[in-house]
Amino acid sequence: MSAAPTPPGERPPALGAPPVRAAAPSPPHGGVLRVARAIAWRSLHTYVRRPDLFVPSLIFPLVFLASFAGGLSALGSVPGFSFPAGYTAFQFVFVLCQSAMFAGLFTGFTLAFDFESGFARRLMLAAEDRRGIALGYAAVAITRAAVTLAVVSGVALAAGMRITGDGVDVFGLYALAALLVLVGFGWAAGVAFRFRSIQAGPLMQTPVFLILFLAPVYVPLGLLKGWIHAVASINPATAFLEAGRGLIGGVHQHTALAFACAAALIALFGIWMLTGLRSAERAS
């Protein structure tokens, strides 16, 4: 079954557009959604079929969880450390935030790789509304994160993690994680659109890695001393970790601040990503 040839002088049907009804008026933003849906479907299909893509994104968080929750559990007995849900839950929140942000980053890698292979350039030519490209990859990031977070949560619960917060708190925790996926993706996509090469990978992940580790990862903020305390006090990742730990423990701490920080970062990196998209358009 081959597509009907395009008459001379007419533009070929755009990606995601139904070929027969191309002349029909599109609903507002319909083009964006169609492109997004097509990209999301293609990327998720690739993701499922290629273990070399999804296995690392699952292994890293599990190793972090095993190493930190298992290897550092003695830190739960440090004088001044108090977290009733236990050290596994304390570390689980870090792993959750890290997995969420890295799901966004890994999707940025995919976008950069698609540029390097020439696929994304063809996509830029074919898409009827290019903002749909960004939206489609964002949907991929959220779906990938859902898979990773489900596995990590399952392993943590199987390892005996206790959750002392209620259902609403747990929902809040995962909602915060979803926002962090978009933060990570916004940053990485902005870099990918600008550099259009996988060589920019370290530029995507190093700042995120540093921001995460310059927060109270191993012990609460109160037990950090010196320069790390000063840095962690103004680091937005501290708000994410404290809010997440508050939600899993049922004792709210900086929850509103964390959601506000995440929303502000999404707005900021949204602009960064869209200006990157413009830069990629100019280069195409």
Place this chain on the structure above:
Amino acid sequence: MRLLWTQVGTLARRAMLKTLRQPFQLFPIVFFPLILLAVNASGLKAATRLPGFPTHSYISFAIAVAFIQGGMFSLINTGTNLAEDIESGFFNRLALTPLRRVALIAGLLVGVGALGALQSGVYMLMGLVAGAHLHAGLGGVLVILVLGSLTAVGFGALGCAAALQTGSGEAVQGLFPLFFVFIFLSSSNLPRSLLKTGWFHTIANVNPISYLIEGFRALYIYGWDGTALWRGFAVAAGLTIVALLAVAGAMHTRLQRT
């Protein structure tokens, strides 16, 4: 014999320059372990308050991990450089010259060993600046240089084996996370006696990286601890021997294809 040494020396020099001239290879070797050291030493300082923790200075405890991370970067850089030579055809052209086959890899590994000693010196210097105290003194500096060099050669040889086996730089890069797991599941952050989670304690006990780390660590914390030192050297030497055997096998196959 003299000719062999000339060949080894030339290839060693090339291997060193190839790494030193590429900032993308040099940056992770020098800065990544130091950044992790800075972050972990500050974030885990509270661990020194645990009963049974062997020192009051977490940086003296944690600096040992930097030497192992440096070794793992040797694996990646050496393997990637060799794979690049294979992909570009340079390795095949070398193999067709009268160059002794043993010099092909020996030259590379001598360069890696020299770089290993160099990077160990950098870590020691940065540790000193950050406040790490080397209990073993000047003699300890020499032992660390030797152990750091041997560790780099062991990991570098593993990188060579992977490159010869696969002929792909991407495949060698893919090994990095795998080896990083060995560091995470070891006594890198706490002494084995303080690893309270049963399964983690068992894994750390059978993980050779724990003993390699403890070899470096003993020189910083205890001074001259014979048991930790011989175990550290045994792991580094064992790793080198196993990796060289793997290199010999992979080299045989690769040259047959040539």
